[in-house]
Amino acid sequence: MAEFLTKSRARNIFYGGSIFFVVVFVVMTVHSHRYVVNVSTAGMPLSEAVIHGKHVWERNSCINCHSLHGEGAYFAPEVGNVMTRWGVQDSPEDAFETLKAWIESQPSGIEGRRQMPAYDMTDEDIRGLAEFLRWADQTDTQGWPPNDAG
Numbered sequence: 661m662a663e664f665l666t667k668s669r670a671r672n673i674f675y676g677g678s679i680f681f682v683v684v685f686v687v688m689t690v691h692s693h694r695y696v697v698n699v700s701t702a703g704m705p706l707s708e709a710v711i712h713g714k715h716v717w718e719r720n721s722c723i724n725c726h727s728l729h730g731e732g733a734y735f736a737p738e739v740g741n742v743m744t745r746w747g748v749q750d751s752p753e754d755a756f757e758t759l760k761a762w763i764e765s766q767p768s769g770i771e772g773r774r775q776m777p778a779y780d781m782t783d784e785d786i787r788g789l790a791e792f793l794r795w796a797d798q799t800d801t802q803g804w805p806p807n808d809a810g
Contacts, residue, residue, distance in 0.1 A: 713792025
């Protein structure tokens with residue numbers, strides 16, 4: 661009785677299968693890259709101000725208290741749609757002024773409430789953070805957060 665799976669056949673199956681899955685991986689990588697480039701979920705372009713705002717977000721560890729599109733801590737409100745909630749989504753200047761007033765009024769000193777610490781940010785940092793939050797607010801999150809309050 662002859663052996664069905666010889667060393668030669670096993671080697672050919674291994675190499676053939678490896679080549680097949682490498683080709684599938686490369687095709688899927690190219691498809692994913694084209695999809696991300698052509699079908700972005702961002703509603704506004706990724707500007708230098710947005711990038712600066714993301715750096716401000718990271719430098720001040722905002723995610724330690726806030727969540728952004730469901731990622732982060734739940735100590736403070738979700739900020740993925742904060743610009744829409746404040747009604748300043750379509751106006752960069754109003755977004756900046758509102759965020760600046762909010763940051764400068766913290767901590768509020770109201771007894772029994774969670775308090776945001778006082779941050780000494782420059783106007784450029786606040787403007788960048790406002791642009792980052794406007795950008796995040798315009799991202800297609802497919803229904804997240806589930807309610808307007810975040």
